[in-house]
Structure formats: C-alpha cells, structure tokens
Amino acid sequence: MPTVDDLVIATPGAARLTWSGGSGNPRIVSLYEQTKQLQWNASTDVDWSVPVEFGSALPEDSTFGLSAFRSSPLLSRGRAAWDAFRWEFHAWLASQFAHGEQGAVIASARLTEVLPDVDAKCFAAVQVADEARHVEAFSRYVRDKMPSTYPVAGPLASLLRDVFRDARWDITALGLHVILEGLAMAMLRMANHTFHDALIRDITRLAARDERRGAQGRRREAMRAGALRLRPQRTIPHPH
Numbered sequence: 235m236p237t238v239d240d241l242v243i244a245t246p247g248a249a250r251l252t253w254s255g256g257s258g259n260p261r262i263v264s265l266y267e268q269t270k271q272l273q274w275n276a277s278t279d280v281d282w283s284v285p286v287e288f289g290s291a292l293p294e295d296s297t298f299g300l301s302a303f304r305s306s307p308l309l310s311r312g313r314a315a316w317d318a319f320r321w322e323f324h325a326w327l328a329s330q331f332a333h334g335e336q337g338a339v340i341a342s343a344r345l346t347e348v349l350p351d352v353d354a355k356c357f358a359a360v361q362v363a364d365e366a367r368h369v370e371a372f373s374r375y376v377r378d379k380m381p382s383t384y385p386v387a388g389p390l391a392s393l394l395r396d397v398f399r400d401a402r403w404d405i406t407a408l409g410l411h412v413i414l415e416g417l418a419m420a421m422l423r424m425a426n427h428t429f430h431d432a433l434i435r436d437i438t439r440l441a442a443r444d445e446r447r448g449a450q451g452r453r454r455e456a457m458r459a460g461a462l463r464l465r466p467q468r469t470i471p472h473p474h
C-alpha cells in the first residue's frame with residue numbers, strides 16, 4: 235500500500251507493439267548481447283558480510299573536503315563533528331543512489347513500452363534488469379548497513395516527475411540516458427572519493443561498470459532523438 239512518501243506520477247504514454255521486426259541497428263543488437271552476457275547477481279557477487287562501522291573515524295583522504303571543513307562552522311566542533319557529517323552525507327548519497335536507480339528501472343521499462351522497434355525494446359528490457367540490480371544493491375546496503383534511509387531529494391523527485399510526465403519516448407530516453415545516467419556517472423565518480431568502506435565501493439564499481447557499457451552511444455542516440463524533437467519548439471517564428 236503506498237505511503238504518503240511515495241512519488242506517484244500519472245504517465246500519459248501509450249504501449250506500442252510493432253510487427254515490423256527489429257531495426258537491425260548493429261550497435262543496439264551488440265549492446266543487447268553484451269548486456270545479457272554481463273549480468274551479475276547482487277545477492278551473490280557482493281560480499282554482504284563486509285562490516286560497515288557507521289560513525290567510525292574516517293581517514294583524512296580528501297584535501298578539498300578537509301579545507302572545506304576548516305573554513306566551515308563545523309571546525310569549532312572538532313574533527314568528530316566532521317566525521318559525523320561525512321557519515322550522514324554517506325547515508326544520504328547511498329539513499330539517493332537507491333532512489334535514482336528506481337527511477338532508471340521505471341524509465342527503462344517505459345522505453346520498452348514506447349520504443350518504435352523490437353531491437354531497441356529488447357535492449358531496454360535487459361537494461362531494466364541492470365537497473366533492478368542497482369536498486370537491489372543500493373537499497374540493501376542502506377537498509378542493512380546504515381541507521382536509516384534518507385527520503386528522495388527534492389531536485390531528483392522533480393527530475394523524475396518531469397521525465398515521466400512526458401509522453402514522448404525521446405524525452406524519456408533523453409531524461410534517462412543523458413540526465414539521470416549522466417548524473418549517476420558523475421555521482422559514482424564522486425562516490426569513489428566520498429565512500430570509505432569496501433562494500434559500497436564494490437557496489438558502486440559494479441554499477442558503474444554497467445552504466446559505462448554503451449553509455450556514450452546511448453547518450454548520443456538519445457540526444458539526437460531529443461534534439462530532433464525539441465528543435466521545432468526552439469525555433470523562433472519569422473516575423474512577416
């Protein structure tokens with residue numbers, strides 16, 4: 235049963251079945267093959283017995299973070315306050331990964347409904363499985379290893395609303411492959427310097443490997459499709 239915290243968005247898309255076969259686009263067909271072969275299992279390929287000592291002292295491994303701390307009001311509270319803040323940020327970031335990945339599951343699933351050819355639908359369908367693993371791994375990490383889950387951040391919720399409210403598949407593709415996954419890749423790169431335990435580093439490494447697979451090509455296609463769609467709206471009418 236949904237709680238008040240669930241994000242419920244009415245989606246206007248139509249499900250499209252096509253009888254004209256695949257596009258034969260070799261890049262999409264090869265991405266589909268690769269994705270099938272490189273599936274991993276979040277239950278067994280991640281060592282969940284690795285302990286995470288929430289709140290323990292953290293190493294001084296970030297010059298940028300340390301200088302930010304030294305010029306912040308936290309300085310007067312001492313180093314322990316900085317570590318406490320970093321652990322909370324860690325829990326917040328891991329929670330946002332779990333929420334964002336759920337958005338990616340739904341966006342990929344919508345693409346299976348609306349994409350106009352079978353090859354692209356199949357590729358989107360295996361991507362649903364990729365994203366489901368990411369949801370599983372990040373959610374389990376937060377549930378089992380963090381004291382609590384942070385709710386979805388406002389800007390992420392707005393982005394998901396904007397992407398899912400639009401019926402056009404190229405806008406869904408643009409939202410998923412360019413914005414959501416572009417953001418995820420930037421955050422995964424940042425996570426390497428932000429997260430300090432071996433377990434979450436392993437999860438982010440596996441998720442980043444999936445995200446990198448064909449990411450450039452998918453983004454290029456999505457941008458091309460989205461740009462074609464958006465171009466007429468951006469055109470300023472000629473005065474007569």
Ligand SMILES: [Fe+2]
Nearest residue numbers: 335338365368
């Ligand atoms: Fe993902």
Ligand SMILES: [Fe+2]
Nearest residue numbers: 338365415445
């Ligand atoms: Fe993804």
